[in-house]
Amino acid sequence: MMRSDDRLREAQAVPVAEVVDRLALKLKRVSAVESAGPCPDCGGEDRFAINTQKNVFNCRVCGETGDGIALVRLALKCEFPAALDWLVGAREIEISQEERARREKKRAEDAAQRDAYAARARAYAIEDARNIWASAVGQDPAPAVAYLAGRGISFPSWPPTIRCLADHPYKRKVGGRLEEFHRGPAMIAAIQAPDGRIRAVHQTWIDPDRPGRKAEILDRDGGALPSKLVRGSKKGGAIRLSPMPLEGGCLIVGEGIETTASVLVCAPVEGASYWAGVDLGNMAGRQIKIEGQRHSGIPDLEDEDAFLPPRWIERLIYLQDGDSNPAATRAKLLAGLRRAQARCGIGRTEIVAAPPGMDFNDVLRGEKPDGDDPAE
Numbered sequence: 001m002m003r004s005d006d007r008l009r010e011a012q013a014v015p016v017a018e019v020v021d022r023l024a025l026k027l028k029r030v031s032a033v034e035s036a037g038p039c040p041d042c043g044g045e046d047r048f049a050i051n052t053q054k055n056v057f058n059c060r061v062c063g064e065t066g067d068g069i070a071l072v073r074l075a076l077k078c079e080f081p082a083a084l085d086w087l088v089g090a091r092e093i094e095i096s097q098e099e100r101a102r103r104e105k106k107r108a109e110d111a112a113q114r115d116a117y118a119a120r121a122r123a124y125a126i127e128d129a130r131n132i133w134a135s136a137v138g139q140d141p142a143p144a145v146a147y148l149a150g151r152g153i154s155f156p157s158w159p160p161t162i163r164c165l166a167d168h169p170y171k172r173k174v175g176g177r178l179e180e181f182h183r184g185p186a187m188i189a190a191i192q193a194p195d196g197r198i199r200a201v202h203q204t205w206i207d208p209d210r211p212g213r214k215a216e217i218l219d220r221d222g223g224a225l226p227s228k229l230v231r232g233s234k235k236g237g238a239i240r241l242s243p244m245p246l247e248g249g250c251l252i253v254g255e256g257i258e259t260t261a262s263v264l265v266c267a268p269v270e271g272a273s274y275w276a277g278v279d280l281g282n283m284a285g286r287q288i289k290i291e292g293q294r295h296s297g298i299p300d301l302e303d304e305d306a307f308l309p310p311r312w313i314e315r316l317i318y319l320q321d322g323d324s325n326p327a328a329t330r331a332k333l334l335a336g337l338r339r340a341q342a343r344c345g346i347g348r349t350e351i352v353a354a355p356p357g358m359d360f361n362d363v364l365r366g367e368k369p370d371g372d373d374p375a376e
Helices: 007-012 016-023 068-076 080-088 097-135 142-150 257-266 280-284 326-344 360-365
Strands: 034-039 043-051 056-059 162-174 177-192 198-205 228-232 250-254 273-276 315-320 348-353
Touching: 007 068, 007 080, 016 043, 016 056, 016 068, 068 080, 097 162, 097 177, 097 198, 097 228, 142 162, 142 177, 162 198, 250 257, 257 273, 257 315, 257 360, 280 326, 315 326, 326 348
Parallel strands: 250 273, 250 315, 315 348
Antiparallel strands: 034 043, 043 056, 162 177, 177 198, 198 228
């Protein structure tokens, strides 16, 4: 027998769903592998989600993500050793070499099974996204044009990466079964990988009777569902609202289509290209964890999935909306810019921020700070 300091591995092996149950978090199942609900740290209604297949959690607002140990630390506001104590007990245990080997083999088999399932699901989602994109070929873009015009956005030249479907179904998995919650016009944007291939689509359901407004979509209990969904694999991709930047040129990247397009319309930089990075997580990538800091702003350079700009540009600008947590948002953007400098050798990087309480579309339309906008 030998003394084992195996508590970390034991804690990592606890399924995140079990951690949720033990913490008594109130989540609703939204698919076969996902459940969502309020974040145990920053609240909300459905901003927090777990994925039982990947065995991780994520909050799209405060940006916290990780495994079951990280979830315990987030929910209980405790340090790492206390989280281990809570998950597997404070007393070290003794196990034999044989038992250690058995456990490691089981973990490897479980990880391989999860990876294989995730790869199949990702391939299916990418194929589905490409089919959605292909189905919009030749469709009248008028509803999308009218929607963006209602937001004050009129492109000098309509991007080939934006199409429209007049009668597009809104579907989500409920109890492992795909159900339709809405059907109507939707703006479809191509999310392209660095090699230019389409690996996902960004779908925005719109209300044709209210220009500039998104569709109101409700779940079976009357709760609001997001009017925007991504289908496919967005990792490392972007929505290219203008062509590939020239060698030595400038690339301007905002989180969403409207943010990026608003700057293109309102304050264009001559010769610059404008891309939407889909979301902050994709733009920022994974950050190095520093004790006592929620967001370090230091990129984890081993993260291979985050967005990277073309290597031949000389200037990269990230747009920061002012209607979300400013410190967390800035740290994420800094991580993304620093990753671009380290990995791509980009010489000039900067963050351009909207006024506090506003996003760039508010600026374009002359909205007041902190005003409620039902179109968002």
